[in-house]
Every structure is written in structure tokens, then in C-alpha cells.
Amino acid sequence: SAVISQKPSRDICQRGTSLTIQCQVDSQVTMMFWYRQQPGQSLTLIATANQGSEATYESGFVIDKFPISRPNLTFSTLTVSNMSPEDSSIYLCSSGDRGYTEAFFGQGTRLTVV
Amino acid sequence: GENVEQHPSTLSVQEGDSAVIKCTYSDSASNYFPWYKQELGKGPQLIIDIRSNVGEKKDQRIAVTLNKTAKHFSLHITETQPEDSAVYFCAGRTDSWGKLQFGAGTQVVVTP
Numbered sequence: 308s309a310v311i312s313q314k315p316s317r318d319i320c321q322r323g324t325s326l327t328i329q330c331q332v333d334s335q336v337t338m339m340f341w342y343r344q345q346p347g348q349s350l351t352l353i354a355t356a357n358q359g360s361e362a363t364y365e366s367g368f369v370i371d372k373f374p375i376s377r378p379n380l381t382f383s384t385l386t387v388s389n390m391s392p393e394d395s396s397i398y399l400c401s402s403g404d405r406g407y408t409e410a411f412f413g414q415g416t417r418l419t420v421v
Numbered sequence: 422g423e424n425v426e427q428h429p430s431t432l433s434v435q436e437g438d439s440a441v442i443k444c445t446y447s448d449s450a451s452n453y454f455p456w457y458k459q460e461l462g463k464g465p466q467l468i469i470d471i472r473s474n475v476g477e478k479k480d481q482r483i484a485v486t487l488n489k490t491a492k493h494f495s496l497h498i499t500e501t502q503p504e505d506s507a508v509y510f511c512a513g514r515t516d517s518w519g520k521l522q523f524g525a526g527t528q529v530v531v532t533p
Binding site: 308313338340348352408411 | 455457462465467470517522525526
């Protein structure tokens with residue numbers, strides 16, 4: 308099973324600022340996925356990150372708000388830009404590969420915007 | 422796209438009893454169905470999964486069943502224990518790479 312580490316685990320940020328979340332996988336993976344989990348809600352996919360190409364965003368999410376980097380096969384970052392209190396959520400990354408591979412998750416980054 | 426519905430939203434069971442959570446999916450192309458357990462302050466933990474070519478899978482006290490014709494799958498927890506208290510999410514996957522569509526989640530409370 309893949310081990311996924313996220314940093315920071317939590318942060319409190321001022322509105323209008325940006326936060327970059329890091330995700331490190333202990334093995335090489337083709338895809339990395341970023342999800343948002345609003346308080347008391349389920350997980351919603353933000354985007355899919357493939358190394359060497361631009362991330363693919365789901366409906367309702369845009370690159371200007373959530374820029375993503377994928378510099379290599381074990382690492383990705385998600386930036387939450389120009390934050391507002393509505394961005395207060397848990398942000399989670401997971402990994403995926405072709406076939407029936409399991410999707411494991413990091414412990415998440417709990418973001419509070421004040 | 423895929424849509425996954427999950428019921429019930431909350432489930433309270435007596436310790437030792439069984440718990441069943443049901444999910445339905447919309448996309449007949451979905452081929453992989455994992456279940457996750459999320460404890461407070463933690464990320465989702467994969468507890469069991471099933472592939473579309475299998476009807477049932479069991480791992481100790483937990484089992485998952487899949488009915489492809491009816492497009493639904495269920496999680497069964499037997500002999501529940503207080504440490505089973507958590508939020509459980511079902512999910513479905515339609516693409517080849519691992520993108521998941523999650524159900525709304527079920528809060529399970531096991532009372533001693």
C-alpha cells in the first residue's frame with residue numbers, strides 16, 4: 308500500500324492570502340488526485356494531476372483558484388489562492404495508477420480561513 | 422458522469438449487532454468499488470474494496486457485496502465494536518486511473 312504524507316496537517320490563514328499544500332507519496336504513481344471535504348460533507352474531486360502535463364479540473368474548480376504542480380512521480384502541490392472563509396475545508400490528496408490499484412489517502416490538511 | 426448514493430446517513434447499532442450500509446451507482450461502466458472509514462481528524466482509510474467481476478468479498482468482520490444488475494453494493498459489519506464508530510464512505514470508479522466518485526457518507530455509532 309502507498310503511504311501518502313501531507314503538509315501542513317492544519318493551518319489557520321487570513322482571507323486574501325494563499326496556502327500551498329504538499330503531498331508526498333512513498334512510491335512512483337502516475338496520477339495524483341486532490342479532493343476537498345467541506346465540514347460534515349463527503350469528498351469532492353478538485354483535479355487530477357499527471358506528471359508532465361497540466362492538471363485536469365472538475366466542474367466548478369479552476370486553475371486560477373487551485374493551481375497544482377506535479378514536478379515528479381512522487382510529489383504534488385495544491386495552492387488555495389486568494390482564500391475566503393468558504394475555502395475552509397479539509398484538503399486531501401490520493402494516488403492512482405492504471406488498473407485495479409487501490410486509492411490511498413493522506414491524512415489531509417485542515418484549513419481554516421478567518 | 423458517475424453518481425453514487427449512500428444510505429443511511431446515520432446508523433446507530435448496539436455493540437455486537439450487525440451494521441449494513443447500502444450504495445447505488447448510476448454508471449454501468451463503473452468497475453471498482455472501495456469503502457473507506459474516516460475517523461475524526463483523520464484521512465479516509467481504505468477498509469475493503471470489490472471489483473466488478475466479483476460478487477462478494479470478506480475480510481474478517483467486514484464484507485462487501487455487489488449486484489451489478491441492480492447497480493448497488495453494500496458494506497456489512499458483523500459483531501460491531503465501539504472502535505467501528507466512524508464515518509464510512511462508499512465510492513465508485515469509472516476511469517482507468519483511480520478517480521473516485523464518493524457517496525455522501527454514513528455516520529456509524531456503536532453503543533456499548
